[in-house]
Amino acid sequence: MSANGSPMGFGRMRRKEDARFVRGRGTYVDDVRLPGMLHGAVLRSPLAHARIESIDTTAAEAHPKVQAVITASELAERGLAWMPTLSYDTQAVLASDKVRFQGQEVAFVVAEDHYAARDALALIDVEYSPLPVVADAGTSLDESTVVIRDDLKDKQDNRIFDWEAGDKASTDAVFAKADVVVAQDVLYPRVHPAPLETCGIVADFDPIAEKLTAWSTTQAPHAHRTLLASVLGIPEHRIRVISPDVGGGFGNKVPIYPAYLCAVVGSMITGRPVKWAEDRSENLMTSAFARDYHMRGEIAATSDGKILGLRVRVLADHGAFNCTAQPTDYPAGFFHIVTGSYDLQAAHCEVTGVYTNKAPGGVAYACSFRIAEASYLVERLVDMLALELDTDPAELRMRNLLRPGQFPYVCPTGWEYDSGNYPAALELAMKTAGYEALRAEQAAKRERGEYMGIGISCFTEAVGAGPRKHMDILGLGMADGCELRIHPTGSAVLRISVQSQGQGHETTFAQIVAHELGISPDEVEVVHGDTDQTPFGLGTYGSRSTPVSGAAAAVAAQRVRERAKLVASAMLEVSPSDLDWERGRWFVRGAPTIGRTITEIAAAAHSSLELPDGVEGHLDASCVYNPPNLTFPYGAYICVVDVDPGTGQVKVRRFIAVDDCGTRINPTIVEGQIHGGLADGIGMALMELMAFDSDGNCLGGSFMDYLLPTSVECPPWELGEMVTPSPHHPLGAKGIGESATVGSPAAVVNAIMDALKPFDVRHADMPLTPAAVWCAIQGRPLRSDLAIE
Incomplete structure (x- = not known):
């Protein structure tokens, strides 16, 4: 056990960095x-x-x-x-x-x-x-529209890029044979990270x-x-x-x-x-915003509810300069992982990026490069398909979710999902929620003129921002370095290239080293945030810290452990092949009482001990980790809301979140990340909007106008846990920092639309403020959907 009562390795422990924060001893730039x-x-x-x-x-x-x-x-x-x-x-x-x-x-x-x-x-x-001002992405490509970037040579319009993924011909063929096709224009509005x-x-x-x-x-x-x-x-x-x-930070x-x-x-x-x-x-x-995607989605299915394909057309508003922090080969980010958690025959998406007279950016705000937008669109379409087929949305999803035996699964747009058990996640969410009882309660309330809604969202994230052969930013490959040094007394210093903005890196990375070497996390100092003191890496965003730098830390610690084995063999005068490892020590096979701890080995590695040929002494190691693939955390969420039709007020009564992020290094930190992401999602669904008038004036320049969720709007979170390790990550970890923000907005919106089903409301765009909900009930949308040809 460590000094603060935590285990040597994975498990719950208090965050090491919090000692200075709760005492007001943090150091920020303004300090x-x-x-x-x-x-x-x-x-x-x-x-x-x-x-x-x-x-x-x-x-x-x-x-x-x-x-x-x-x-x-x-x-x-x-x-x-x-x-x-x-x-x-x-x-x-x-x-x-x-x-x-x-x-x-x-x-x-x-x-x-x-x-x-x-x-x-x-x-x-x-x-x-x-x-003249171009404040609407929908008019940015009109022939009469002024060219914003006339500084660019031969620029004739406001188009930034046209990009597509998937097989158009196969997708068109699937749609041609489908029994049912559901289409919808959906806006994912501009929001701000607001750190x-x-x-x-x-x-x-x-x-x-x-x-x-x-x-x-x-x-x-x-x-x-x-x-x-x-x-x-x-x-x-x-x-x-x-x-x-x-x-x-949140990408900002x-x-x-x-x-x-x-x-x-x-x-x-x-x-x-x-x-x-x-x-x-x-x-x-x-400063850098997020989202602002105008999407038209179509979903094709058989009459018995088998989803066949997806077709998506997107207009992406990137503001006055294209400052999106996205991999070079993917100008639309990972939006084309648009098939989500479902087994489809075909999918095709097209994305056009445009300039407008708005602040530039388009950061990966609490999502991995546009997956939040894709997931939201898919989950809205699945709910509308369930409505069209008069099928329970949970039953429709269960019928189409990927099965464990299909992994590794290559989706129709070419990405290989690593592992998962999607049906089990949805089953756990439904069991936790008491789904059948909720539906019975809903029916009883509707008879009394009360409007309760139940929304479901199943999502698949893609995190890690690698491998570098596929992903870079401005030519800088998405790999991360790590350096580990063990002092003669057995304590350790780990230098990492990612930077914490509250995720608890000083705790998580100490636990990774402790797990691999069998020492206490309290004996591991984590250094980050200083380019003179740390190895090169591309930083923290896209939930890449544990999937990439965490893997680098694990590999470096494993290399130290193997180096310690050689030193231990010299100390014990046996062949390295005669040694076995148990947490914190190497011992002689068949004689478990004869061994040396990492602390003893560290002292010997710095001593006059004659070491085997090729071993220079000390217990240092480094690693530049180039991930073989992204990791794919996933989850199933259920939201329960009550809607007052007289005022349009929405109350989120319950929220059940089942997440699978692979191996959980510190469950307390994982849960904290999920809590924050769920609050983010409620904010986006109900209140957050960076709006502009026709003159390009920003209407969200203060927290009086740009609303953020508080504890008042958030219910007690009900969390469920699945653990399906990633097969290619050294620890099996997949990452969790942004998953909840990907999955939660759709669950909230689906719940509200479910509550408004008696009013024949098919769709309304976020944010679903009381005014927007009331207008939807009256059949007068507060904001008309953007049609994308």
């Missing part, structure tokens, strides 16, 4: 204070689309506390006017020719304090000439050493270092990125934002450190 530090502020455009006729910074520069005012012209002189995005697009660091979304960066002020920097923004005079801590940086450029140190709120320190080196022209070994404690802190580069340039100009931290409105209005 960084450097001698002579200055403060930066960004002047942002009030218009969504306009020509910049002139910028006059004279008055701002005359402010007694202002040290520098940076505009696009100053950046152009340094070759920094434009920066690459994570999707091989380019983005203006500061607008020069025109602004393309409300809130776009126009100028950057560096001053003695935060307040002076903010005050000086009002002294900058910018003359704009308004241009508790907003984005920020402290940039300190040393002109003597020509070295840049940047404290940044980033989920991917090494990727940021590489991008900063490529943009700034500073050799990468002279850049140090430190990501201290991060107050939530994957990109490099223009203000980061401005802060660096401000430090270069002034010779002093420069801090920039955005406020809440800046974060909501201008």
Whole structure:
């Protein structure tokens, strides 16, 4: 047992990092204070689309506390006017020719304090000439629509890409022979990750050493270092990125934002450190969003409910610049894992990405590269098929779910699912919910004029962001490094390339090493978030920490264990082949009392012991883990709601979530991740919406307008557990961080639509606010669906 009573390895234990957090000893970027530090502020455009006729910074520069005012012209002189995005697009660091979304960066002020920097923004005079605004993805490709990215050579329209997956001919053939075809236009609206801590940086450029140190709120320190080196022209070994404690990320802190580069340039100009931290409105209005997918889905089936195929057409709104953090070969992310948890004959999807006059981005917010959108569409279509066939939605799903014997399963769009028992997950969810009793209760309530709904969602996630032969971002392969060192006293230091934003890495990764070496997790220090102290890797997003870096940690620990075997053989004067392993020690086969613990072996490895040929001493190992495939966690969810038809108010009464993430390293952390994801899903289903008016004005710039769920809206979660290890992961772990957000919105919406069945409501788009629900009941949708031809 460890000092805090936890087991040596997998199992429940208190999070190691919480000791400092609950005492207020966490260190965030805004806690960084450097001698002579200055403060930066960004002047942002009030218009969504306009020509910049002139910028006059004279008055701002005359402010007694202002040290520098940076505009696009100053950046152009340094070759920094434009920066690459994570999707091989380019983005203006500061607008020069025109602004393309409300809130776009126009100028950057560096001053003695935060307040002076903010005050000086009002002294900058910018003359704009308004241009027509494209605020609707549905009109972005109209011939008469203005071209937003006229900076791109020969750009004739607002199309970013056209992409497809699956076999169109086979899918069309399946639809032609189907007895039933159900189609629906579905919007997955723009939402925002809204982390508790907003984005920020402290940039300190040393002109003597020509070295840049940047404290940044980033989920991917090494990727940021590489991008900063490529943009700034500073050799990468002279850049140090430190990501201290991060107050939530959810994909929002994957990109490099223009203000980061401005802060660096401000430090270069002034010779002093420069801090920039955005406020809440800046974060909501201008930093990376998620979703904004306009989808038309069709599902084909036989008359007895056998699902045959899916056909999907998507219009993806990527904003003014294509900044989506997605693998190079998959501009639409993993949306084409659109078949979900069902055994289909064929599937085909087409995705068109377009520019609009909205903030850029499209991050993998609590989902692995667009799988949340695909899962939501499929689960809505399955429910509508059940309605069409007058079949119970649970029965229809059970009839079509993949069976354990079908794994590894290659879906119609080419991805190989690793393992699972989907019917058992749904059965467990139904048993936990008391499904038959719920249906009886629902029938009784309807007779009394009460409207209760039961929604089901089955989903398959795809996480891990690898292997690198298939997946990269800007040429950087999605593999992760890990370094493990055992000290002479037997304690360990593990250096990892992924960065925690609250997931508990310091606990989980310590438990992985403890499990492999038989030592206490308390004896393992986990180092992360500092590019000078950790090996290269692409960071934390897409639930890739345990599937990729966790595997690297396990392999490194296994290599240490095998190295320890050789040292133990020298200590015991036997052949390595005569040794057996038990948790924490090597012993002589047939003589279990004769052995050496890892602590004893570590001391000997650093001593004068004569070691076998080829063994240099010490107990160190490293690993660069290139996953052979994605991992595929899955789940089955059931949501129970009550709807007041007079007000449209929805109350989520119960939520049952059965998840299978493979091997569970720390069940407490797993459950915490699920709790957060379920709350995310309820928020998206019921209240979250980043809306814009026809002039491109953002209508969700504060928490008065952009609503987030609280404990009031969330019921006590009822969790069920399945464990089907991944066959290709060293620990059998699949990842869990984003699964609940993938599966929960559909369960909530399906429950509401089930409650509104007596009103003949077939579909209404998220968020299902009281106004939206009331309008749906009245037959007057609050927002008309977008038809996709």
